[in-house]
Amino acid sequence: MKIHVTTETIVALLDGVLPESEQELIRLHIANCKKCKEAYNELQKLQEVFVKEIAVEPSEKAQNNFNEMLAEEIAAEASVLSKSGIIWLYPVLKVAAIVAVMVGSFLLGKWYGYEQLSGSYLALKEDNVALKTTATMSLMESTSASKRIEGITRTNDFVTWNQEVIDALTFRMLFDENDNVRLVAAQSMEHMASDKLVRSSFIEALGKEKNPMIQIELIEIIARIREKGALENLKQLRQSNTTLPLVKAQIDRVIPEIM
Amino acid sequence: MKLQTDEQLMRQVANGELKLLSVLFERHHKHVYNFIFQMSGDKDLSEDIVQEVFFKILKHRATFGEGKFIAWMFTIARNSLSGHYKKEQRFTTTKETIVAEVVEDPECKEQYSDLHAALAKLTPTDREVVVLNRLQGIRYEELAIILNSTPNAVKTKVSRALDKLRKVYFKQVEV
Numbered sequence: 001m002k003i004h005v006t007t008e009t010i011v012a013l014l015d016g017v018l019p020e021s022e023q024e025l026i027r028l029h030i031a032n033c034k035k036c037k038e039a040y041n042e043l044q045k046l047q048e049v050f051v052k053e054i055a056v057e058p059s060e061k062a063q064n065n066f067n068e069m070l071a072e073e074i075a076a077e078a079s080v081l082s083k084s085g086i087i088w089l090y091p092v093l094k095v096a097a098i099v100a101v102m103v104g105s106f107l108l109g110k111w112y113g114y115e116q117l118s119g120s121y122l123a124l125k126e127d128n129v130a131l132k133t134t135a136t137m138s139l140m141e142s143t144s145a146s147k148r149i150e151g152i153t154r155t156n157d158f159v160t161w162n163q164e165v166i167d168a169l170t171f172r173m174l175f176d177e178n179d180n181v182r183l184v185a186a187q188s189m190e191h192m193a194s195d196k197l198v199r200s201s202f203i204e205a206l207g208k209e210k211n212p213m214i215q216i217e218l219i220e221i222i223a224r225i226r227e228k229g230a231l232e233n234l235k236q237l238r239q240s241n242t243t244l245p246l247v248k249a250q251i252d253r254v255i256p257e258i259m
Numbered sequence: 260m261k262l263q264t265d266e267q268l269m270r271q272v273a274n275g276e277l278k279l280l281s282v283l284f285e286r287h288h289k290h291v292y293n294f295i296f297q298m299s300g301d302k303d304l305s306e307d308i309v310q311e312v313f314f315k316i317l318k319h320r321a322t323f324g325e326g327k328f329i330a331w332m333f334t335i336a337r338n339s340l341s342g343h344y345k346k347e348q349r350f351t352t353t354k355e356t357i358v359a360e361v362v363e364d365p366e367c368k369e370q371y372s373d374l375h376a377a378l379a380k381l382t383p384t385d386r387e388v389v390v391l392n393r394l395q396g397i398r399y400e401e402l403a404i405i406l407n408s409t410p411n412a413v414k415t416k417v418s419r420a421l422d423k424l425r426k427v428y429f430k431q432v433e434v
Contacts, residue, residue, distance in 0.1 A: 043422075056305075058305065238322065259318075
C-alpha cells in the first residue's frame with residue numbers, strides 16, 4: 001500500500017513551518033505522487049483564494065450603534081462617580097447583604113429540611129417513593145462521611161426530586177465539613193439545575209467554598225448551566241488575593257462562556 | 260508614538276478609560292462581523308452580534324484577565340452566535356442546513372463568493388476553524404484557547420477541515 005503525505009504536512013509546507021530537514025523529502029514525494037500533487041496544488045490554490053477573499057463591510061449603523069452605546073455607558077459611569085460621597089458604604093452593604101442571605105438561607109434550609117423530614121415519616125409505610133427518599137435522607141444525615149456520600153449518590157437515581165431532597169443536598173453542599181461530601185453534593189445537584197433555587201445555591205456555595213478543587217468544580221458547573229447570576233461572584237473570587245492562580249485561570253476561561 | 264497592544268488598551272478600558280474601547284472597536288469589529296457573516300450568511304444578524312459582543316466587553320470589562328484580547332473577543336462572539344441559535348431553537352443539527360440554504364438561495368446567491376458557498380457546505384465546526392484560522396488569521400495557540408483545546412489538536416482540526424473544503428470547493432468550481 002502506498003503511503004501518502006498527510007494534509008497536515010502539506011499545509012505546514014505551504015505555511016512555511018515544516019522543518020527544513022523534512023522539506024526536501026516531502027517535495028520529492030509530492031513531485032512523484034499524483035494524489036499528493038493534486039492535494040498540494042489544490043491547497044495552494046485555496047490559500048490564494050483565502051488571500052483574495054474580500055472582507056464584507058458592515059453598514060454605518062454598526063459604528064453609530066456602538067458610539068451611542070459607549071456614550072451611554074460613559075454617562076452612566078460619570079453619574080455613579082458623582083455619587084461618590086456614599087461609595088464607601090457599598091462594600092459594607094454588600095458584605096452585610098451576603099451575611100444576611102447566608103445566615104437566612106442556613107436557618108431557613110435547616111428549618112425547612114427538618115419540617116419536611118418529620119412530616120414524611122407518616123407516609124412511609126404506604127409509599128415506596130417516600131420510603132426511598134427517607135432512606136436516602138437518613139444516609140445523608142449519617143455521621144459517617146462515606147454513608148453521606150452514598151446517600152447523595154442515591155439521589156442520582158431519582159426521577160424527580162422533591163423539595164426535601166433538594167434542601168438536604170443544598171445543606172450538604174454548603175455546610176458539610178467533609179470536602180468529598182460537598183463535592184459529590186455539588187455534582188449531584190447539577191441534575192437539578194433547572195430549579196431556580198438550586199442555581200442560586202451554586203452561587204452561594206461559590207461564595208463560601210475555600211477548597212480550590214471544589215471551587216473549580218463549582219465554576220465548571222456554573223459554566224455548564226450558564227448561570228449569568230454568578231458573574232458578580234466569579235469576578236469577586238477572581239479579584240481575591242487568596243484565590244489560587246489555577247482557580248483564577250479557570251474563571252478567566254469560563255466567564256466569556258457565561259456572558 | 261508606539262501603538263498600544265490590544266491587551267494594554269483593554270486593561271485601560273477595564274480601569275475606567277472607557278473611550279479607548281472605540282480603538283478596539285475600530286481595530287476588530289470588521290473581523291467579528293466577517294466571522295459571523297461567514298458562519299451565518301446573515302448580514303443583519305452579523306451586525307447585531309457585533310453590537311452584542313462589544314456591549315458584553317464593555318459591561319464585563321473588569322473580567323478581562325491575562326490572556327489575549329483577540330481570543331477573549333472571539334470566545335464571546337462564538338458564544339453570542341451559539342446563544343442566538345439556541346434562542347431560535349436552531350441547534351447544531353440544523354444550523355448547517357440553514358446556512359447552506361441561505362447561500363444557495365437564487366435570490367441571495369450573488370452576494371456570496373464561491374468560497375463562502377463552499378464553506379457553507381461544511382459542518383459548523385469545520386467552517387468555524389477554517390474561518391477563524393484562514394480568514395481571520397487567528398493562530399493555532401489562540402484558537403486553542405477559544406475552542407478550549409490544544410494547539411496540536413487544533414492544527415489537526417484545521418488541516419482536516421481544509422481537506423474537506425478543498426474537495427467541496429474544487430468540485431463546485433468545476434461545475
